[in-house]
Amino acid sequence: MQSSPGLPRTKSPSRANLSGWLYVTPLIAVLVPFFVAPILVVLAASFFQTDGFGGLTPGFTLSNYIEVLHSALTLKLYLATIKFTFFTWLFTLVIGFFVAYFLVFHVRNQLLAIGLFLVCTVPFWTSNIIRMISWIPLLGKEGLINAGLMSAHVINQPLEVLLFSDLAVVIAYVHQLTIFMIVPIFNAMARIDKRVIEAAVDAGASRFDIMRHIVVPMSKSGIALGTIFVVSIVMGDFFVVKVMSGGGSASVVSAFYEDVGVLQYPTAAASAVLLTLVLVAIVALILRTVDIRQEIAR
Amino acid sequence: MKIERGDIELAGVCKSFDGVTNVVDGVNLKIEDGAYCCFIGPSGCGKTTILRMIAGHEDPSAGEIVIGGQNVVGLPPVERRTAMMFQSYALFPHLTVRDNIAFALRVRGMSKTERLKAADAMIEKVRLTKFADRLPSHLSGGQQQRVALARAAITGPKVLLLDEPLSALDEQLRVQMRQELRRMQRELGITFIHVTHTQLEAIALADLVVVMDNGRIKQAGPAREVYAQPLDRYVAEFMGGQNVLSGRVEKVNGATFTLVQPVQGAGIEVPLQARKISVGDSVDIAVRRDDVELMRPDAQLPPGRAAALSARVLAIEYQGAFVKVMLDAIPDDEFVAYVPEKTFFSDPLNVGDVVLATWVADRARALA
Numbered sequence: 001m002q003s004s005p006g007l008p009r010t011k012s013p014s015r016a017n018l019s020g021w022l023y024v025t026p027l028i029a030v031l032v033p034f035f036v037a038p039i040l041v042v043l044a045a046s047f048f049q050t051d052g053f054g055g056l057t058p059g060f061t062l063s064n065y066i067e068v069l070h071s072a073l074t075l076k077l078y079l080a081t082i083k084f085t086f087f088t089w090l091f092t093l094v095i096g097f098f099v100a101y102f103l104v105f106h107v108r109n110q111l112l113a114i115g116l117f118l119v120c121t122v123p124f125w126t127s128n129i130i131r132m133i134s135w136i137p138l139l140g141k142e143g144l145i146n147a148g149l150m151s152a153h154v155i156n157q158p159l160e161v162l163l164f165s166d167l168a169v170v171i172a173y174v175h176q177l178t179i180f181m182i183v184p185i186f187n188a189m190a191r192i193d194k195r196v197i198e199a200a201v202d203a204g205a206s207r208f209d210i211m212r213h214i215v216v217p218m219s220k221s222g223i224a225l226g227t228i229f230v231v232s233i234v235m236g237d238f239f240v241v242k243v244m245s246g247g248g249s250a251s252v253v254s255a256f257y258e259d260v261g262v263l264q265y266p267t268a269a270a271s272a273v274l275l276t277l278v279l280v281a282i283v284a285l286i287l288r289t290v291d292i293r294q295e296i297a298r
Numbered sequence: 299m300k301i302e303r304g305d306i307e308l309a310g311v312c313k314s315f316d317g318v319t320n321v322v323d324g325v326n327l328k329i330e331d332g333a334y335c336c337f338i339g340p341s342g343c344g345k346t347t348i349l350r351m352i353a354g355h356e357d358p359s360a361g362e363i364v365i366g367g368q369n370v371v372g373l374p375p376v377e378r379r380t381a382m383m384f385q386s387y388a389l390f391p392h393l394t395v396r397d398n399i400a401f402a403l404r405v406r407g408m409s410k411t412e413r414l415k416a417a418d419a420m421i422e423k424v425r426l427t428k429f430a431d432r433l434p435s436h437l438s439g440g441q442q443q444r445v446a447l448a449r450a451a452i453t454g455p456k457v458l459l460l461d462e463p464l465s466a467l468d469e470q471l472r473v474q475m476r477q478e479l480r481r482m483q484r485e486l487g488i489t490f491i492h493v494t495h496t497q498l499e500a501i502a503l504a505d506l507v508v509v510m511d512n513g514r515i516k517q518a519g520p521a522r523e524v525y526a527q528p529l530d531r532y533v534a535e536f537m538g539g540q541n542v543l544s545g546r547v548e549k550v551n552g553a554t555f556t557l558v559q560p561v562q563g564a565g566i567e568v569p570l571q572a573r574k575i576s577v578g579d580s581v582d583i584a585v586r587r588d589d590v591e592l593m594r595p596d597a598q599l600p601p602g603r604a605a606a607l608s609a610r611v612l613a614i615e616y617q618g619a620f621v622k623v624m625l626d627a628i629p630d631d632e633f634v635a636y637v638p639e640k641t642f643f644s645d646p647l648n649v650g651d652v653v654l655a656t657w658v659a660d661r662a663r664a665l666a
Contacts, residue, residue: 195388198355202384203402204376204453213405217392 039276046269054263064270073255074271078278081251084166084241085234088173092230093223095174096181100222101215103182104189105197117186120179132172132243139163139171164246172244173234180233181226188222189215224290228283235279301379303366304456304489305331306352311361313347313513321347323513325361329491329506331456334483336500337493339510339536345493346385346461348510352491353382353459366456381455385462387446389434396421396430399448406453416452423485424448440471444478451486458483460492464499476502497537501525509533530666531582540584541633542665547579554659557581559628566605568662575664582665589661590635592623592653594645599656606654609633611647623647627655 046064049057068074099120107113123131138144139162146158161167192215200210216223238254252275259268306329313322322344329335337345350356352363354375362369370378381402390398396417397404403413421430424444434442443463450458463479464472480503483490494500500507501521508518509532517524517533528534534542545557548565555575556565568583575581593599599606609627616622621642627633635655647653 193388195384195386196390199382199384199388199390199449200401200405202353202355202375202382203405203449204374205401205405209405213401214390 042269042272045265046273048266048269050264050266052263054265056265064266065274067267068270068274077250077252077255080249081235081253084169084173084251085231087170088177088234089227089230091170091174092178092181093226095178096185096226097219097223099178099182100186100189100219101211103186104192105215117182120182123175124179128176128239129243131176132240135168135172135175135244136163139168164244164248166245166249168244169241169249172240173237176240177230177233180229181223184225184229185219185222188219192218220290221292224286224292227286231282231286232279235275235282301366301368301370301377301456303331304379305329305366306457306489306491307362307364308348308352309362309364311348311351311358311363313344313351313356314359320359320513322351322358325513325515327508327515327518329489331366332487332489333505334480334490334503335492335506335508336504337491337508337510338495338497338500339516341495343510344513345508345510349382349459349461349491349493352378352457353380354378355382376453379456380459381450381453381457382459383446383450383461383463386466387434387442389442389445389449391434394431394433395426395437395445398434398445399452401449402453420448420452424482439467440475443467443475447479447482451482455488457489457491458486460490462493462495464494464496472499479503501537509536511536526586527663528584528665531584534582534584534665539587539636541587541590541628542582542584542631543628543633544580544582547575547577547581549577550575555581555664557583566607566662567659568664569660571664573664583662584665585657585662587622587634588620588636589657590655591657592635592637592647592655595652595654597654599654602659603656606656607633609653609655611649611651611653614647614649625653625655 045056047060047062049059049061049063051057103113103116107116136143140146141158141160141163143163145162146155149155150158196218197210197214200214205213235251236253238251238257241249241251241254252271256268256271256275259265259271306327308325308327311322311325312320314320325344325348337348339345347356351358352365354370354373358371363371365378365380375382390401393401396414399420400413400417403416408416418427418430421427424447426441426444426448429437429441434445437445443466446463460479464475467475476499479490479492492500492503501524504521506518507521507524509516509524511532516536517529524533525537525539528537528540531542534540543557543559543566545559545566548556548558550556550570552570554567554569556567558565566583568581593606595608607625607627609625611623612626613624614621615624617636618639620636620638623635623637623642625633625635633655
């Protein structure tokens with residue numbers, strides 16, 4: 001090549017443009033067929049009519065949306081989903097924050113910190129289904145917890161609330177998703193200059209002051225990213241709710257999964273579009289509260 | 299007991315991180331209240347560790363640290379009445395200049411209006427009023443340094459500890475901020491302890507210069523004393539401005555002794571200065587570079603000269619006020635003359651010229 005790559009001035013604008021497109025081609029090649037196209041299909045289907053047996057009639061009707069929005073069930077489902085999401089978020093945040101805090105600020109040995117960090121990923125060495133099934137011997141009626149409490153005479157009857165309940169759903173989610181909080185918060189905390197902490201100690205700050213005034217504000221980007229992960233995963237999931245509640249609870253996604261099962265594709269599509277909009281709104285809200293780009297650039 | 303004075307005494311202070319080697323090895327030092335003290339030494343000599351031990355960020359393995367008459371070992375930084383200015387400042391990146399400076403008051407539970415008032419007064423003192431609402435990343439290096447200084451000074455400490463405060467600045471700003479540090483120190487009237495590895499910085503600022511090597515104090519004293527009368531070869535070479543020559547004592551005659559060097563035939567006469575020196579001893583001597591005069595080989599030597607080392611000019615550097623002439627007078631070691639500009643240009647030398655390097659006899663000093 002004649003022109004040096006370090007001098008973009010020598011390139012014509014159209015060529016620079018072309019190379020710019022080339023850089024993003026791999027991303028486009030993945031995103032368009034696997035993300036944009038399916039969403040467009042779902043969006044289109046949400047306006048179609050159905051014959052009730054899985055056949056779709058192309059057209060444009062808002063009746064699917066009207067049906068979804070008018071149903072009292074929709075509100076109930078959203079409330080249930082938001083409840084799961086909120087508690088899961090709360091517990092993963094608290095646990096994730098303190099695990100990351102411990103790893104970053106209390107484990108002096110960096111090798112040990114990385115080792116412990118890897119231990120956090122151990123639950124992911126097995127499949128999601130096995131992880132959930134393995135709760136049964138622990139939480140079940142004759143499970144370890146009930147048996148232990150019974151033999152210690154704390155309770156006379158096994159606690160039914162432990163398994164196949166909303167509590168069990170939240171436990172399973174927290175178990176599954178805490179790592180998604182730990183990773184971004186750990187990352188944000190690890191970038192805090194240790195001398196900044198020392199400067200706070202020097203100014204007379206207590207451990208609690210340091211956490212409140214220094215560590216939490218400086219981990220904001222990690223907390224926001226973790227929140228986005230957890231919220232979008234919980235709101236988009238139905239499997240954990242189905243298994244851990246024993247069919248007793250439902251979420252938005254499990255409801256339209258049922259719709260798909262009875263061939264009500266347009267209503268399912270309308271629900272899916274609605275959920276996507278809600279999620280986009282939530283993520284936008286999070287990003288408005290924390291300017292992640294600025295926090296990361298700092 | 300509350301600490302009200304900023305005088306510091308280090309007694310037998312040692313620090314070891316691994317239990318085997320002492321990073322700080324038995325340091326004894328007295329620093330007066332309101333003094334400007336500079337610790338100077340190469341990196342890894344233990345000067346920053348001493349600073350951190352005085353600040354309370356590190357505990358000594360042995361020895362006592364006394365501030366204002368009270369042993370402070372084990373006390374947290376706040377109770378020592380010290381404040382530290384960290385290397386590269388360690389400002390809180392998410393807080394504005396005002397909040398950075400008010401931070402120490404905030405964690406002490408001062409009300410918002412009161413602490414912001416105090417912070418604004420301090421901001422004015424360091425001339426940052428215009429920048430009070432900016433984040434540290436939007437400030438220049440010099441401005442950040444002033445924020446760091448204000449943040450440290452806001453609690454009214456008796457001792458301010460500065461860890462390489464000027465190393466992040468460029469040359470011009472460094473000289474300017476040096477003045478500012480000195481001005482602040484006079485204004486606050488408290489003890490400053492400043493760690494640096496720049497000789498010029500230390501002698502320009504300090505009342506007390508402490509030269510360190512390998513965890514030990516090599517020499518501590520007023521700037522002029524350390525620069526002009528170094529105790530040993532290490533201090534002479536580290537502080538600069540000296541030529542160090544070694545040789546063997548040939549004879550001792552009353553108030554002087556004569557040193558012979560392996561290569562230079564003629565002996566060098568050196569004042570004894572109450573030193574116990576006997577014939578045959580191996581001795582280092584120092585001669586200030588600006589005391590060395592250069593003469594043409596055929597010139598008449600004025601009386602009272604200690605020696606006339608014959609040498610070839612290796613290099614010449616123009617420095618403005620003087621000219622630095624490097625000579626090969628001693629093997630394997632630098633020998634430099636600082637010739638005043640006017641003197642040099644009245645008879646300019648060239649590289650390769652042979653000259654006689656000479657000095658007034660009583661200017662040479664025997665080193666320990």
